[in-house]
Amino acid sequence: MKQPEVLHKVVFLDRDGVINRDSAEYIKSRQEFEFLPGSITALVRLREAGYDVIVITNQSAVNRGMITLKGLDDIHSIMxxxxQRHGGRxxxxxxxxxxxxxxxxCRKPKPGLILKACDQYTIDLNHAIMVGDSTKDIECARNAGCARAVLVKTGNGPKSEKELKAGGFEADYVATDLENAADWIIQEDV
Ligand SMILES: [Mg+2]
Structure with missing residues (x-):
């Protein structure tokens, strides 16, 4: 049997509000997908520093009937x-x-998606980091047992920061955006 590939340093990334602009109307087509400033640069830096990036995303728009799986795959291919064209991965x-x-x-804050990734790759969660803009992302990181959870202030971040404080669920670091989060992660070297 083929052994699962070993990933030494993993960053789990939420998608909407972290990599791309979020929308209350959901992202339903490639036309609605817009990178946030600095997110591509952040992904390039993470790659150069030897991190494997895995996207972990709730896309209820699929079962709400707002986008097909083909449409979602299309967005992900373009993303x-x-x-990759810029040097990230x-x-x-x-x-x-x-x-x-x-x-x-599997819906965050449940850890199902991260656990699925851990089935397909050998990942040491003691060295894994989750980055997101929602309280669900931070709770998901804790539920899965990731070493660190980073909240970004893009997307729903400002609202989430308040909710986390109120719920006693603070992130290990609050970053202005993904670029700032990447710099912190690289410097922290978990
Ligand atoms: Mg999000």
Whole structure:
């Protein structure tokens, strides 16, 4: 049997509000997908520093009937190609297509997507970091057992920062954006 590939330093990244601009109306087409300033640069720096980046994203728009799986794959292909053209790399993407009412095991804050990644790759969560703009991302990192959780102030970040403080669920670092988060991660060298 083929042994799973060993990833030594992993950064799990939320997508909407971290890599690209989020929308209350969901991202339903490639036309609606817009990189946030600095996010591509951040991905290039992470790659140069030897990190494997895995995207972990809730995409309930799929089961809400707002986008097809083909449409979602299309967005992800363009996203990966654009990042790669600039010298970055997304190693893999795990998404949850379910609506909150479906009670699945993969919708963040549940750790299902991270655990799935750990089935397919050998990942030491003691050296893994999750970055997101939502309280769900920070809770997901804790639920999965990631070493560090970073909140970015893009997307829903400002609202989430307040919610986390109120719930006693603070992130290890609050970054202005993904670029700042990448610099912190590289310097922290978890
Ligand atoms: Mg988000």
């Amino acid at each position: 990966k190609e654009t990042i 997304i190693r893999d993407i795990y998404y949850c297509p379910h609506r909150p009412d479906e009670g699945c095991d």
